[in-house]
Amino acid sequence: MDFSSFLTSLATSFVIFVILMLLFTWLSRKPGNAVVYYPSRILKGLDAWEGGSRTRNPLAWIWEAFSSTEQDIINVSGVDTAVYFVFLTTVLSILVLSGLVLLPVLLPVAATARTLTTVNGTSKGTFNDLEKLSMGHVEEKNPRLWAFLIAAYWVSFVSYFLLWKAYIHVSGLRANALMSPEVKPEQFVVLVRDIPPVTEGRTRKEQVDSYFKSIYPETYYRSMVVTNNKEVNKIYDELEGYKKKLAHAEAVYAESKTLDKPEGTRPTTKTGFLGLVGEKVDSIEYYNEKIKELVPKLEAEQKVTLREKQQASALVFFTSRVAAACAAQSLHAQMVDKWTVIDAPEPRQLLWTNFTIKFFERELRQYVVYVIVALTIMFYMIPIGFISALTTLDNLKKFLPFLKPAVNIAAIKTVLEAYLPQIALIIFLAMLPKLLLFLSKAEGIPSESHAIRAASGKYFYFTVFNVFIGVTLGGTLFSTFKQIQKDPGSLVTVLADSLPGNATFFLTYVALKFFVGYGLELSRLVPLIIFHLKRKYLCKTEDELKEAWAPGDLGYATRIPSDMLIITIVYCYSVIAPLIIPFGVVYFGLGWLVLRNQALKVFVPSFESYGRMWPHIHMRVLASLLLFQVTTFGYMGVKKFYYAPFLIPLPIISLIFFFVCKKKFYRSFCNTALEVACCELKEVPNMEQVFRSFIPPSLSSEKVDEDQFEDALSQVSRMGSFAA
C-alpha cells in the first residue's frame, strides 16, 4: 500500500465519521428518536434532555461526557462500566506519555538516518514517506538503534506505573461498591454445588438445612434447592408467548375500530405451523383459551418441579454479609469435591443449568473446551492467511481477471487497496463471539458475567494470534511457512522481520476502527433503522415497543478483545513505527468520549460483577506488552544490533510485575474481603425479599403460597437474628 492510498483511506474514514456525527446531532434531537438515543435515561424515568441539551449547541453531548464524574458513571451504569473507563483512561495515558517522548525523539532519528547512504546510492530498498519515519529506515548495527532500545524501556515503565495505579484504583472501586450500605441480595447468598447423594428417608432440603444449620447456627437463614427447570421453563415460555400474542391481537382489534367501522375486525390466526397452515380461528378467543389451558398446567408442573426435580445443588441464604463472604471462601467438606461453595452471582445472571455439573466434570469440560479453542485458533489462522494473501490487488487481478478493468480505474483501485483486506478481516471476526460464549458456558461456569469474561479471554487470544500474527506473517506466509516449520524458534524473528512491512496496513485498520466504528456507535444508525421499521410494521403494544428500543449493554465479550487488539497493534509498533501512537491515542480518546455518552444515555448494563473484569483486562494488557517486548527484541536482532540483549530484562520484569500484581490484588477480586463485607447496612435486610429475588420467574407465582415453597425452596424457622 502506498502513501496516497493510505491518505485516501484516512480521508474517507474521516469524512464518514463527520457525516455520522452530523447525523447523530440531527437525529438525536427529534423527539421520536429519544428512545434510541436516551433509552437509559427513559428507563430510569428521567427526562431525556435533562438540562436542556436539546436546545443548546449540537456539541453539548461532548461537554456532558467530559463533565461527568466517575461516580456519575457508577450511579448510572455500575462499577463494571466505570472499570471499563479506567481501562480506557489508563491505556490513553500510557499512549500519551509514550507519544510525548517517542514522537519528538524517534521520528527525527529515523527520518535522518539514511541521508548519507542514499547519497552514496547504496540504499537497498525504496522507502515511501511513511516508512522513512520508522525503525526500518535505520541501518543495521547503527548506534541510532540505542534510541529505540531506550524507547522500549520508557514505554514499558510508563505502562507498569499506570497499570499499578489503575489496579489500586479499581480495587478501591470494587471495595466501595461491595461495602455499600444498600442491601444487595447476592451478598447474602452462596451457591452450593456437588452436594453428596441424599441418605434414605431424608429430603434434599433437610440435608442442606441440617448441614448448614450445624455450621452456621446463628447466621443461616434458609436454602433454595436447585431444580431441573427445563420442563417448567418450556411451559412458562409458551404461556408468556401466548400472553404477548393476545395483547398484540387485542391491540390490532382496537386499532381496527375506526370511526367508519366501530365494531372493528376481529383478527384471525391459523392454528398450524407458524400460523401459516391449519384451521382459521378468532385470535383473541384462541389465545385466551390457550392461556386458560396452560395456567393450570404450569402450576402443576411447578409443583412437580419443586417436589421431584431437585438437583444436587442449592442456594443458601445468610442473614449477614460477613457470614456469606466467609462461607464462600471456606472449605466445607473434608473431600474438596463435595459441598463446594462459591459466591452466588446476581439473580439475573445465574446460569441454572450449569449448577448441577459435578466437580471433576467441570474440570474435564474446562480442559476439553481449552483444547477446542486452541484448535479453533490454530485452524482459523490458515484461512486468514489465505485471505490476506489473496486480497492484495495484484493477486485479485491474477485470480479474478474479469475484475481487471474495474480495478484499473484509479479511484476504485485506491479504495479497494485501502479497504479490501480490512473488510474481509472484520466480517471474518464477526462470526466468532457467539461460538466462544457458547463454549465458555459449556465449561460449566455458573454466572453470565464469568462466562462473558471467559469468552472475552478466548476472543483476545484468537484476535492476537489470528489477526495480528496471522496478518503480519500472512503477506509472507508461503515463503516463511517452511522456515518456521524447520525451526519453530524462529517465529519471533520472522514475526519481527515482517512487522515493519505491515505498519501501514495496521494504521489503516486502526483508523477505520475508530472513525467508522465509533461513528456508527455514536449515531446508532442500525438500531435506529431497526426500531423505526419495527415500530411501523410490527409493534402494536407498549411492551412490544419497549422491546424494540431495548438498548442492550456495552458488550464486553467483544468490545474488550477488540480494544485489546488495538493495544497489541499499537504497542508492537510503538517503537518500530512510532507514527502509530497518535492513531492509538485518537482511538482510545474518541472511544472514551463516544462510550461515555453511550454509557450515560444509552446502554443499560445486563449484569454487575463489581469490577471482576479488571484482573482479566490487566493481564491481557500485560500480555500485549510482553509481545511488544519480545517482538522489539526480535526486530533488534534482525537489525543486528549488538546491544539487543539489553532488552532481555524487560520481559522478565513484566512477568515479575504480573506475579506481584496477582499476589497483591487478585484474591480480592475473586472473593469479598471481610473488612469490606463487615460494613454496616443502611437497614436491616428484608430476607424474604432477598430470597424471593432468586426464585426464577418460571417458578414464581403470586398464587404459590408458603406451603408450596416447603419443597425445594426450603423454609426453616427463622430464629437467627436479622442483624448483619
Add this chain to the structure above:
Amino acid sequence: MDFSSFLTSLATSFVIFVILMLLFTWLSRKPGNAVVYYPSRILKGLDAWEGGSRTRNPLAWIWEAFSSTEQDIINVSGVDTAVYFVFLTTVLSILVLSGLVLLPVLLPVAATARTLTTVNGTSKGTFNDLEKLSMGHVEEKNPRLWAFLIAAYWVSFVSYFLLWKAYIHVSGLRANALMSPEVKPEQFVVLVRDIPPVTEGRTRKEQVDSYFKSIYPETYYRSMVVTNNKEVNKIYDELEGYKKKLAHAEAVYAESKTLDKPEGTRPTTKTGFLGLVGEKVDSIEYYNEKIKELVPKLEAEQKVTLREKQQASALVFFTSRVAAACAAQSLHAQMVDKWTVIDAPEPRQLLWTNFTIKFFERELRQYVVYVIVALTIMFYMIPIGFISALTTLDNLKKFLPFLKPAVNIAAIKTVLEAYLPQIALIIFLAMLPKLLLFLSKAEGIPSESHAIRAASGKYFYFTVFNVFIGVTLGGTLFSTFKQIQKDPGSLVTVLADSLPGNATFFLTYVALKFFVGYGLELSRLVPLIIFHLKRKYLCKTEDELKEAWAPGDLGYATRIPSDMLIITIVYCYSVIAPLIIPFGVVYFGLGWLVLRNQALKVFVPSFESYGRMWPHIHMRVLASLLLFQVTTFGYMGVKKFYYAPFLIPLPIISLIFFFVCKKKFYRSFCNTALEVACCELKEVPNMEQVFRSFIPPSLSSEKVDEDQFEDALSQVSRMGSFAA
C-alpha cells in the same frame, strides 16, 4: 562387585542385626535401662513393662507391635505417627503386590533369555549370577521384553490404587483428629501477619481488637500482639541456666555430706569465662545472688517488651472452632498483602521470629532459598560422583599405593569392596539436614512442623538427585559427562543405560540400611551409652537425668527422605532387576516393626500437625514412580525395543493421578473443613487457658497480673458468648 562380596556384605549385615537384636533383648530387660527403652511410657506415668513383657519371652515386643492398632498409635504418639505408618504399610503393600507378580514371572524370563546365545558363543559380556536375573540379561529387541513392559504397568497401577486408598484413609484420620471433642488450643486461634502501620494516637492492640471485633462481633475473644522477645529470651535463658546450676550445686553439696563429713563441702565455681578463670566463689551463694539479680531484671524487661516491642503481627483468639477455621481461610483486607490470616500452629511449634517477616519478603526469601538449594543440589553432585569413582578398589590401589598390601588380603578386600562406597555416602549425607532445616526456617515459615516438611522435601530432592542419579552416573561419570553436556536430553538414556550395572551396589545399600540401620534403631545403643555416661559423670539432679534420657521424636525431616530414597531405588530397579523387591519388602517390613515398637515405647512427638505430612509423602512417592516410569522407558529404548512407546501413557497417567488427588484432597490438609470444625466439644472451652497456653515461657510469670497483659496481650471485655 562380584557375587561373593555381595553375599559377604549381606551376611555381615545380617550378623550385625542379629547381634543388635540380642543386645536389645538383653539390655531392655534391665531396670536401669528402662528410661532408654520405655521413655514414652514412663513420661506418660505408665509402667514400663506393662502386661509383664519383662518376664515373657524375648520376642514379646514383636507381638506387642503387631497387636497394636492404629488407634493405639494415635493415642500414644499422635496422628503424624499414624500417618507415617500408613505410609510404611502402603509402600509395603505396593512392593508385596508387585513382587508377587514380578518375581515368579520376570526372573525365569530373564534367566532363560540367553541360553542359546551363550551356546553359540556370541555372548558379549560376562554376567555374574545376580545379573543373570535382571533385564540386562535379555537381548536387544527380544519379544521377552513385553513381560517387562507389562510389569511396569502392573507396578504403576498397584501404586495408584493403594495410594488412592491411603489418601482417603489419611484424610479420614485427619478429619477425626480435628473433630475430636477435646479442646485443642490451636483450633481456636489464628495467626495474623502483615498488620498495616498503626495510626497516630492508637495502640497496636486497639487496632487489632477493633479490626477483628467489627468483623466477628460474636465470636472474637481477644488478641495477643507478637512482641520482639530477643532481649527477654536472653535474660530468661540466663536465669534458667543459673537455676539449673544452683540445683546442680545443691545436689553436689548434699552428696558431699557423707557420714564421715556431715557438714559436707560447699562447691565452688570461678566467675570468669566458662567457669575456668576468675575469682573463686561459693557456687550456691553466687548462683542465688545471680538469680536475685536477674529476677527483677526479667520482670522489667517483660514489661518493656510487652509495652514497647510490639510487632506487626498478632495471635487472635476466637470462642468457636468454626469461627477460627473460617477466619483462617478468608480474605480479610482488600489488599491481599495486608492482614494475612492463617491457621495458628500449636503453641510449642511457633517460630516467633518469623511472624514479622512481610508478605513479599516471604515470597522473595522463598525464591532465594529455592535457588540456594538448587545450587547445593547441583554442586554436591560433583563431589559425590568423585567419591563414588574414587572408592572403587582399583582406584584406591592406584591413588593410595601404600594400601596395596592390606587390600590384597582376601577378607579385607571383600569387606572394603562391599562397604567403602556406601559408608562414604552415608557419612556424606549426615551433614546436610541441619543446613536444609535452617534454610527452610529462613523462608519465613511460621511453624516448626511446616519447616520440617519443607526441609524434608529439599532433602528428598537432594538424595534422589545426588545419591541415586549421582551414584548411578558416577561410575561412568567421566565418560558420560561429555555426552550429557553435548545433548542434555540424553540424560534419561545415559541414566537408564547405567542402571543395571549399579543394581548390586544398591542391593547392598538397601541391605545395609535395614539390617544395620534398624538394628541400631531398635537397640538404641548410642542413646544408651550416652545416657549411662551422663548419669555417671554429669547428672546430679532429677531434671538433669530426665534431660539425659529425653527420647526425641521420629525425626521426619531425615527419616522420610531416606525412606523415599529406598522407594526410589526399589521402584527404579523393580522391573530392571526385580530381585531388589524382596529387599525393599524387608526394609519396609522391618522398619514397620522396629518403628512400631519405638513409637509405642520410645519416641515422644515434638509436635502434632494432624497428618499434614501426608500430601508431601504422597507427592514424593509419585515423583519416584514417575522417575521409575521414565527410566524404564529409557532402558527399553536402550534395549531397542520397538514397542517401548507403549510406556509413554504411564507418566501421563501419573501426572493426571497427581492432579486429581491434589484437587480432591489437598485443600483439606491446608485448611480445616468447616463440617469437621463444627463438631461439638466435650466441654465449653476455657478461653483463658487457651490464651495462656500461647504465652511464651519467657513472658509468662505467676506474678504478671492482668494489668500488665493490657499491653501486648490485649484484654477486651469478654462479652462474646463462650458457646462454640
